[in-house]
Amino acid sequence: MSAATLNPASGSPAAIPPEPTNRYRLSHLRALEAESIHILREVAAQFERPVMLYSIGKDSSVMLHLARKAFFPGRLPFPLLHIDTTYEYPEMIEFRDRFTAEIGADLRVHTNWKAIEEGANPYDLGTSKCCGLLRTRALVDGLREGGYDAALGGARRDEERSRAKERVFSFRDTHGQWDPKNQRPELWNVYNGRVDKGESIRVFPLSNWTEMDVWQYIASENISIVPLYFAKEREVLVRGETLIPYQSNVKLLPNEKPQIVRCRMRSLGCTPCSGAVRSDADTLPKIIEELFGFRRSERENRVIDYDQDGSMEMKKREGYF
Amino acid sequence: MSTLEQPALLPVSHFLAGEGEKDLLRFTTAGSVDDGKSTLIGRLLHDTNGAYEDQIEAVRKSKVNRSTGNFDFSLLTDGLKAEREQGITIDVAYRYFATPRRKFIIADTPGHEQYTRNMATGASTADLAIILVDARHGVLAQTRRHAYISWLLGIEHLVVTVNKMDLVDYSAARFHEIRRDLEVLSHRLPGATLHYIPVSALEGDNIVARSANTPWYEGPSLLDLLENVEIARYTPTKAFRFPVQYVIRPDLDFRGFAGQVASGTVRPGDSLLALPSGQQAVVDRIVTFDGDLEEAFAPMAITLKLDREIDVSRGDILIKASEAPPSVSRHLEATLVWMSPEPLHAERTYLLRHGSREVSARVGQIHHRIDIETYGEISAGSLSMNEIARVAIETASPLYIDPYREIHAMGAVVLVDPISNNTVAAGMVSHTRQDKAAERRKRQTALAFQVSRVTPLERQHRHGHRGAVLLAEDLTLAESLDRAFFDRGWQSLLVEGETLDLRTPPAWLKAALDGANLVVLAGSLPEGASTQARLWGDYPLLTVTLRGTLEAATRKAVDLLAAHRVVPADEQSGDGEGI
Numbered sequence: 001m002s003a004a005t006l007n008p009a010s011g012s013p014a015a016i017p018p019e020p021t022n023r024y025r026l027s028h029l030r031a032l033e034a035e036s037i038h039i040l041r042e043v044a045a046q047f048e049r050p051v052m053l054y055s056i057g058k059d060s061s062v063m064l065h066l067a068r069k070a071f072f073p074g075r076l077p078f079p080l081l082h083i084d085t086t087y088e089y090p091e092m093i094e095f096r097d098r099f100t101a102e103i104g105a106d107l108r109v110h111t112n113w114k115a116i117e118e119g120a121n122p123y124d125l126g127t128s129k130c131c132g133l134l135r136t137r138a139l140v141d142g143l144r145e146g147g148y149d150a151a152l153g154g155a156r157r158d159e160e161r162s163r164a165k166e167r168v169f170s171f172r173d174t175h176g177q178w179d180p181k182n183q184r185p186e187l188w189n190v191y192n193g194r195v196d197k198g199e200s201i202r203v204f205p206l207s208n209w210t211e212m213d214v215w216q217y218i219a220s221e222n223i224s225i226v227p228l229y230f231a232k233e234r235e236v237l238v239r240g241e242t243l244i245p246y247q248s249n250v251k252l253l254p255n256e257k258p259q260i261v262r263c264r265m266r267s268l269g270c271t272p273c274s275g276a277v278r279s280d281a282d283t284l285p286k287i288i289e290e291l292f293g294f295r296r297s298e299r300e301n302r303v304i305d306y307d308q309d310g311s312m313e314m315k316k317r318e319g320y321f
Numbered sequence: 322m323s324t325l326e327q328p329a330l331l332p333v334s335h336f337l338a339g340e341g342e343k344d345l346l347r348f349t350t351a352g353s354v355d356d357g358k359s360t361l362i363g364r365l366l367h368d369t370n371g372a373y374e375d376q377i378e379a380v381r382k383s384k385v386n387r388s389t390g391n392f393d394f395s396l397l398t399d400g401l402k403a404e405r406e407q408g409i410t411i412d413v414a415y416r417y418f419a420t421p422r423r424k425f426i427i428a429d430t431p432g433h434e435q436y437t438r439n440m441a442t443g444a445s446t447a448d449l450a451i452i453l454v455d456a457r458h459g460v461l462a463q464t465r466r467h468a469y470i471s472w473l474l475g476i477e478h479l480v481v482t483v484n485k486m487d488l489v490d491y492s493a494a495r496f497h498e499i500r501r502d503l504e505v506l507s508h509r510l511p512g513a514t515l516h517y518i519p520v521s522a523l524e525g526d527n528i529v530a531r532s533a534n535t536p537w538y539e540g541p542s543l544l545d546l547l548e549n550v551e552i553a554r555y556t557p558t559k560a561f562r563f564p565v566q567y568v569i570r571p572d573l574d575f576r577g578f579a580g581q582v583a584s585g586t587v588r589p590g591d592s593l594l595a596l597p598s599g600q601q602a603v604v605d606r607i608v609t610f611d612g613d614l615e616e617a618f619a620p621m622a623i624t625l626k627l628d629r630e631i632d633v634s635r636g637d638i639l640i641k642a643s644e645a646p647p648s649v650s651r652h653l654e655a656t657l658v659w660m661s662p663e664p665l666h667a668e669r670t671y672l673l674r675h676g677s678r679e680v681s682a683r684v685g686q687i688h689h690r691i692d693i694e695t696y697g698e699i700s701a702g703s704l705s706m707n708e709i710a711r712v713a714i715e716t717a718s719p720l721y722i723d724p725y726r727e728i729h730a731m732g733a734v735v736l737v738d739p740i741s742n743n744t745v746a747a748g749m750v751s752h753t754r755q756d757k758a759a760e761r762r763k764r765q766t767a768l769a770f771q772v773s774r775v776t777p778l779e780r781q782h783r784h785g786h787r788g789a790v791l792l793a794e795d796l797t798l799a800e801s802l803d804r805a806f807f808d809r810g811w812q813s814l815l816v817e818g819e820t821l822d823l824r825t826p827p828a829w830l831k832a833a834l835d836g837a838n839l840v841v842l843a844g845s846l847p848e849g850a851s852t853q854a855r856l857w858g859d860y861p862l863l864t865v866t867l868r869g870t871l872e873a874a875t876r877k878a879v880d881l882l883a884a885h886r887v888v889p890a891d892e893q894s895g896d897g898e899g900i
């Protein structure tokens with residue numbers, strides 16, 4: 001039916017759009033936004049000590065933006081937690097401190113200092129072991145120390161095969177572990193957040209977003225992101241297909257020299273483990289245009305996922321996001 | 322692949338539009354093991370560029386190839402490591418792809434018996450279901466099961482995709498035979514629309530484009546259907562329902578009720594009623610981060626600020642004072658899908674989630690189980706994992722319910738085990754049994770706060786319908802409508818010779834509509850005014866014309882009133898009846 005509204009106070013019939021049924025159709029981005037906002041509010045309503053994991057990447061930026069929308073005009077009803085490996089790009093830390101101060105968020109930072117003091121680093125341990133200590137271990141410890149019963153994460157189901165099966169409210173046992181074979185049924189928009197002491201729920205409000213959705217949303221909402229995502233001339237180490245931005249903490253291989261390459265990051269992480277790609281895309285429209293022609297999934301440039309077949313799934317079982 | 326047409330290339334400018342003009346379609350896929358489900362999805366992802374190059378590369382390099390071709394599409398959608406080794410998928414997996422028209426979310430669910438619960442999970446959010454049938458094997462028990470669960474969860478479009486047509490020589494006769502077998506079932510699935518498409522997932526016939534191998538098939542390709550099928554979810558004609566999820570209170574001056582609109586539309590100025598308190602207030606603002614809205618509709622996530630302080634918290638429901646309220650009862654009749662390895666205990670107390678409300682509940686009686694292969698009824702004393710039954714549920718306090726078939730969110734319930742915290746069942750409420758005490762309490766609370774004024778809701782209760790304007794230019798027609806309404810026991814008024822200025826409708830009309838009258842206006846609208854509109858935000862203005870006989874036009878007017886939920890629809894509640 002046509003449900004053109006006629007309000008004596010405000011409108012003339014001429015102002016009614018000609019095809020009123022379309023008025024009641026949300027675009028895919030608005031539909032995703034509504035779903036995510038609903039999830040974020042459920043978290044605030046159902047849990048006593050929720051926290052938002054903030055990784056500084058584009059997905060975290062979108063999630064944070066959605067949270068600001070969900071609780072407007074109120075403040076965020078939970079703190080942000082950043083797991084700092086100390087191997088992240090300095091631009092990321094700069095951005096984190098500036099942006100969270102700007103929006104008045106309560107930022108907490110957790111680092112596995114014990115492992116670092118004992119010499120944990122990606123060069124000697126290998127990326128997989130290092131990640132286990134500085135990310136997974138640090139995350140599980142950080143959540144336990146904070147006594148958080150729910151942790152919001154920006155992971156998307158289209159990122160990786162094992163994520164495709166994960167619930168929006170994903171149960172974790174007292175060790176922070178995920179059991180893919182024993183997940184709670186999740187129907188409609190009804191989410192079951194009940195946990196006993198020590199157990200927790202990881203919540204993924206962006207579950208149904210794709211990489212393209214995220215970029216389109218960043219563009220249409222004008223969301224600030226770390227400049228590393230935009231192409232510019234950078235000093236990098238060229239290792240096969242992978243470009244490693246040259247930072248003081250990256251160790252050179254024998255005979256290796258940094259080169260200047262125009263490139264950008266498709267996903268952010270630690271300096272030795274997340275590579276850049278050759279790119280000219282220095283604006284959002286160019287990034288979207290590049291993505292459209294550029295059919296490679298973004299995690300490919302994260303060296304770690306391809307260490308072992310199914311490695312992400314193993315990390316997740318252990319408590320990684 | 323032999324196709325008649327090439328798929329259109331996506332223009333880059335489309336993605337640059339940012340917001341994009343796409344809408345969202347969610348669908349499920351189901352089929353028995355080896356019907357070709359993974360191949361079909363892999364093909365859709367591949368042909369719409371939904372699969373990434375490195376994934377395609379990984380498939381190319383993979384040692385596993387169970388297909389006859391040189392590229393095993395099914396590997397693009399494989400799941401967890403253990404399942405990959407077993408060669409089967411066991412849970413709901415979500416996949417994504419997009420075309421210039423739509424973004425698609427696939428809930429890919431496994432076919433085998435023990436996973437009814439996963440299928441129900443996938444179906445709960447879907448607009449459409451693809452049901453795969455192997456052309457060689459025809460309709461199997463699983464096919465009937467998939468169709469039933471899709472229907473039970475309220476999926477509107479069931480697309481029967483007859484796969485492996487290449488293995489039956491693209492035989493039209495075989496396709497029509499399968500189609501006939503399924504059409505026999507379709508009358509037991511009232512409300513669902515069935516579509517049939519002959520395909521070969523492996524060869525790509527009728528997947529993205531229509532195939533030259535099936536010249537006898539006149540319908541759309543699968544992708545064409547997915548892109549163009551109309552989704553009823555977008556119709557805003559249903560009553561406004563707003564389960565309050567969270568109260569936003571940044572300071573003493575602002576108190577906003579946050580939630581997702583479950584159905585209908587709302588505007589500033591609308592009178593709302595809070596359930597269960599029965600208090601009324603007017604919408605002052607619809608607040609969002611991006612500025613106030615002039616109107617909101619399902620499934621938007623919004624915050625409502627009301628014009629006065631009333632008693633509302635999480636779990637309450639806001640409705641429009643001018644619309645028919647949901648029924649209120651502690652006795653729900655529902656179809657329950659049991660999802661836990663631990664069977665249902667009739668005497669146990671579970672937690673029941675309804676929207677954002679949580680109450681204690683007991684399953685009082687199992688009327689009968691449903692055999693989802695024969696659609697027959699089986700008597701049952703208990704209910705185990707993956708079984709479905711019609712049951713009576715009793716809740717500790719009254720719930721406000723609309724039938725699941727009418728408004729999903731208002732008729733959907735989830736049972737949680739309070740000891741293990743696990744989600745153990747999902748239910749679709751078809752109706753409530755009369756709960757006189759709850760009804761009386763509801764009326765009393767509504768009255769308690771309205772000592773001096775009779776509310777529109779009370780008048781609606783008495784008349785059994787709400788107010789609307791019916792505009793008939795022809796006086797004979799107007800008189801016939803007035804008589805027909807009166808004879809049905811409705812409250813009707815006939816007004817002659819008015820030209821209704823929609824910009825400033827007369828005050829008497831508002832009083833008549835708030836009084837739940839059907840106002841039959843023998844008159845006209847000013848030149849150029851819209852013929853279908855709403856007055857004061859809520860009351861439909863319906864134009865009735867005399868085409869054909871007087872009786873036909875009158876009947877049509879009655880149907881229109883039901884369609885706009887002014888009067889109750891005829892008592893033929895859908896759920897359960899089709900079994």
Ligand SMILES: Nc1nc2c(ncn2[C@@H]2O[C@H](COP(=O)(O)OP(=O)(O)O)[C@@H](O)[C@H]2O)c(=O)[nH]1
Pocket residue numbers: 352353354355356357358359360361387388389395484485486487488520521522523524
């Ligand atoms: N000839 C033929 N084989 C097919 C077709 N679709 C799938 N297959 C094959 O059937 C087998 C099972 O397919 P798969 O997609 O794994 O089935 P699933 O178990 O339903 O996911 C594989 O060997 C496929 O190559 C088809 O349209 N024609």
